[in-house]
Amino acid sequence: MGDYSVVVLDFETTGLSPDNGDRAIEIGAVLVRDNQLVDRFQSLMNPGKRISLFIQDYTGITNAMLKKAPPIDEVMDEFSNFMAGHHLVAHNAGFDRRFLDAELQRIGKRRTQEFACSMLASRRIYPDAPSHNLEALVRYTDIATDGTFHRALADAEMTARLWIGMINELKTAYRLRQVSFDLMQRLSKISKASAPAYLSRIAETP
DNA sequence: TGCCAGGCCCTCTTTAGGGCCTT
Numbered sequence: 001m002g003d004y005s006v007v008v009l010d011f012e013t014t015g016l017s018p019d020n021g022d023r024a025i026e027i028g029a030v031l032v033r034d035n036q037l038v039d040r041f042q043s044l045m046n047p048g049k050r051i052s053l054f055i056q057d058y059t060g061i062t063n064a065m066l067k068k069a070p071p072i073d074e075v076m077d078e079f080s081n082f083m084a085g086h087h088l089v090a091h092n093a094g095f096d097r098r099f100l101d102a103e104l105q106r107i108g109k110r111r112t113q114e115f116a117c118s119m120l121a122s123r124r125i126y127p128d129a130p131s132h133n134l135e136a137l138v139r140y141t142d143i144a145t146d147g148t149f150h151r152a153l154a155d156a157e158m159t160a161r162l163w164i165g166m167i168n169e170l171k172t173a174y175r176l177r178q179v180s181f182d183l184m185q186r187l188s189k190i191s192k193a194s195a196p197a198y199l200s201r202i203a204e205t206p
Numbered sequence: 207t208g209c210c211a212g213g214c215c216c217t218c219t220t221t222a223g224g225g226c227c228t229t
Contacts, residue, residue, distance in 0.1 A: 011229080013228090013229050015210080015211095015229060016210080018211095019210095019211070020209090021210095022210095025229095054229085055229065058229065090228090092213095092227045092228040093228090094213060095212085095227075098211085098212080117214095119214090119227065119228085120213095123215085131227095133228085192215070192216095193215095
């Protein structure tokens with residue numbers, strides 16, 4: 001489990017909760033190693049049922065597109081190989097973690113690696129951002145974009161660039177040589193109020 | 207047909223409520 005590689009992932013789904021029968025319809029993921037995007041994974045998935053007009057409008061993914069897509073089980077099996085051995089990151093990770101774990105469970109697999117959240121990290125690293133949704137953070141931090149939002153690979157790539165940007169921000173602001181996944185995860189788990197003191201303490205530690 | 211989550215975070219808080227964030 002390398003400290004310096006993470007898989008940043010994003011799901012498009014039929015709704016908000018796998019416990020209510022919602023399923024994944026697209027996964028996008030980027031492998032980040034040494035703060036570089038070095039590999040990508042993307043696939044639509046056929047959930048075996050029609051998706052709502054809201055989801056079609058929100059994502060641009062249509063029922064016609066999903067009809068031609070491979071089944072979820074097949075894609076998730078491939079993706080479990082892609083993510084193997086890497087820590088995981090997502091924006092509002094609780095959402096993607098629930099879907100990842102639910103879809104893996106359906107194919108008899110289980111996630112073992114740690115999951116970190118770029119949204120929780122951004123609330124601590126960019127407390128003055130006007131909003132901490134992905135699109136607002138992309139604009140706030142001047143991340144290049146082709147204007148595509150709410151598609152899995154585009155969102156995963158932007159989240160990966162946001163993650164790299166936050167690591168670089170910490171390196172610069174606190175004169176750190178390296179910022180590990182563990183540090184990012186700890187920063188996200190401590191209360192937002194105590195984050196500034198925590199970071200100052202890290203900066204003083206050689 | 208109608209309904210629909212979960213966790214963080216703030217505050218007019220802790221015997222709670224509501225906005226944000228993800229689709």
